[in-house]
Amino acid sequence: MSTTLDDLILLASRAPSAHNTQPWSARIVSETSVEVSVVPSRTLPAGDPSFRDVVLALGAWVESFAIGASELGFGVSVEALPALERLEELPVVGRADPSSPVLRVSLEPHRAGVPGAPVEARSFSADDVRQRGVFRGRLAGHPETWDDLVDVDLPPWLTVRRLDDRAMAYLSRLGIAFTASRPSVAKELLSWLRLDPKHPRYRLDGMTDVMLGMPRPLARLAAPATRRRHLRDPMLAVAGVIGGASESLERARSLRPLDLSLAERSPDSPTHLVLVANARLAVLDDAPRVTAAMDSSIGIAEPDVLDAGRVLQRLWLHAHTRGLAVSPHSELIDSPLAHGLLRKRLSLGRSDVALAVFSVGVPTGEVPRSPRLTDFVS
Structure with a gap:
């Protein structure tokens, strides 16, 4: 069974994460169970102070594990542990603390139709998890893909909203400007760029020049600034x-009404989607979960964000199995100004929380494979 768990951990490592930080550290604790801790040095204290991206990545890890388990005839039970709601207590740097796991995943036999049975994940395959990728080049439209999301199994407290091309371009520019104008955020981003194959971590983590779609001459020119302070600091300034x-x-730009702008979209344009959680529907009348949501800096309880991360992975796999690729745009949420305008654009209520923004369409080039720490595990 330990070999099975090793294989599932390896599969789950293909889950997406912001900047390809891979913030998880999995440890087998029994014949059927794995505990996952967070690696402090693989979080983004400047760009992701609420740990939203970390918890979404953990959810994608769990979903990938569950998909692999389903192929082997197992369901999974997922237990969010208290440390998941205390991520702000993590040090800024350092290794994972195995004595403080944030979740436990256990294999159980499939028991279809039984209340409380372990979750099954049969809509997608382990190969889908392995082959799914992100494409940051031009995406061609395929909007009908999102008319039927049966395989995604959206819970009632999660919705997928569409954003128009004009707003997407505008808010993305604001988000990029925010990143560039905040030295701590920009410095953090640079630390995860791998623009030269000679970088010692080029094949392990972070975002490579190929992943970013950068022309090779430009990447080689910019690469030294990601590692040498005397070049980096003036560039950041x-x-x-x-x-x-x-x-x-x-700030002063105005946009046409959302409905009109969506109606005018070109069929060749990518589809822009926002995963939105309703905190009130997520907790219903569960008093402890209401308190957890109120205490969370994300705006929704971390265990619910974990579930949303699982759904986000299913959305991206839904796209992959239809020949599409995704381009994430977390900058729309990271920037307070862009985030506020996004909420206004989508007419989000007080209980609504925008968790993820991404574009999707047919990739116009080869989808690159992102590196993983586990790529060299024998």
Whole structure:
């Protein structure tokens, strides 16, 4: 059974994570169970202070594990542990603490139709998990893909909203300007860039030049600035000035009403989607969960964000199995200004929480494979 768990952990490592940080550390604790801890040095304290991206990534890890388990005839039981709601207590750097796991995943026999039975994940395959990828180049439209999401199994407290092209472009510019104008966020991003194959971590983690779709000459020119302080700091200073100016200039822009703009979209344009959680529907009348949601800096309890991460992975696999690729746009949520305008654009209520933004369509080039720490595990 330990070999089975090793194989499932290896499969789950293909789950997506912001900047390809891979913030999980899995440990087999019994013949049927795995505990997962968070690696502090693989979180994003500047760009993701609420740990939203970390918990979504953990959810994608769990879903990938469950898909592999289902192929082997198992269901999975997932237990969110108390440390999941205390991520702000993590140190800024360091290794995972195996004595403080955030979740436990256990294999159980399939028991279809039995209340409380372990979750099954049969709509997608282990090969889908392995082959799914992100494409940051041009995506061609395929909007009908999102008319039927039966295989995604959306819970009633999660919805997928559509965003128009104009708003997407505008809010993305604001988000990028925010990143550039905040030195701590920009510095953190640079630390996860791997723009030269000679980078010691090029085949392990982070975002490579190929993943970003950067022309090779540009990547080689920019690579030294990601690792050498005397080049990085002046570049960050210039980027900060440009980003701040861009943010100020973009504030005054106005957009056509959402319905009109969606109706005018070109069929060749990618589809822009926002995963939205309703905190009130997620907790219903469960008093402890209401308290957890109120205490969470994400706006919704971390165990629910974990479930949303599972759904997000299913959405991306839904796209993959139809020949589409996804391009994530977390900058729309990371920037307070862009996030506020996104909420206004989608007419989100007080209980609504935008968890993820991404574009999807037919990739116009080869979808690159992102590196993983586990790629060299024998």
